[in-house]
Amino acid sequence: MYSFEFEKPSTVAEAVAALGAEEAQALGGGQTLIPTLKQRLAAPAKLVSLSGIAEMKGVCVEDDGSLAIGGGTTHATVAREAADKYPALAELASHIGDPAVRNRGTIGGSLANNDPSACYPAAVLGSGATIRTNARDIAADDFFQGMFTTALSDAEIITSVRFPVPQAANYQKFLQPASRFALVGVFVARYADGVRVAVTGASEDGVFRWGEAEQALSREFRPDAVMGLRINPMNMIGDLHGSKEYRAHLVGVLTRRAVAAAG
């Protein structure tokens, strides 16, 4: 790792001020950023830890029934505390990485990084969640802007994420066993006004909504409804773990499994 200055503020306002410095970078749980620093793929002059900010931690139900999760909340806490309110989300959180990673990694860190194979982006896009930052609210549909790219500006911090709780939902992760990321992951959520389907791990453009499947499932919420649909493999990720065609095929299979499991 290159050398950097370290700061650990205790409020969002202090963190935003600290991030105003030249070449400053926010540190969530560090489960991606620290390995990245070790590889010398990033060289911030200052690292601003968000782990000391109490107001960014925890899970609670809002007045409108949506589930609010602080940006600094670990995957382990979401797995535990969201279990009765939004089981599909808690289940997703409980299978990110491994137990020690889940004790450090945070939802805000995962979303800000927007790894094309991460699990949380699928839940956030699939739920039509709202990302709240120190400056504004960003709809999930506007937040994810391609691989490792988001709508966040440099000194902007994800303070919380608000999930409308669906009538039924499920996440199917086809595990890439070495990295423990999703080779492909599909999140399906059924709301009163329609079904949302979000796919991670598959596209060169990062997480995306599968519009055709959403329309078909909104008409009829059963696995057969998407049986005839195909994803174009053109923009899929192709690597030694799976070809473009294989990933495109998995999207269909996992969507059907998710619908069957959501019931």
Added chain:
Amino acid sequence: MTQVSMTVNGKSVSGDVEGRTLLSSFLRDHLSLTGTHVGCDTGQCGACVVHVDGEAVKSCNMLALEADGAEVGTIEGQANADGSLNVIQQAFQDHHGLQCGFCTPGMVMSAAALLKDNPRPTETEIREYLEGNICRCTGYHNIVKAIMAASGQDVGAIAAE
């Protein structure tokens, strides 16, 4: 350099570290607690697992300054007060849960974290909990047996597999 203070295995310690100093480096290089092993240094192998405020974390994936003020537990703090092996360590010995021993500190610390939250885990729960701990010798079988035994459960079913 910044001063960092924490409690390690019940003792107050402090030292001057850089921002980039990892918790694993602080434990090994500053405190000479070399029981915490650094295997992959990428957060995947789990040899460096320690407890921070009671939770299992990968110490090579956490900055020392992030542990300022924390209660840290390492393999050196696992033995009983009289120096004898604790229940988990003894079970690893009894069931031959190690060969080269490199992964063992992380395995024992993960097992301790699991049993604290889940005193009688199933075989599946043990295997799932060890997903972030890699062992290249044992094939995991005897490690799972050891943890079953440490939780006071019958290991017969695993032995027969």
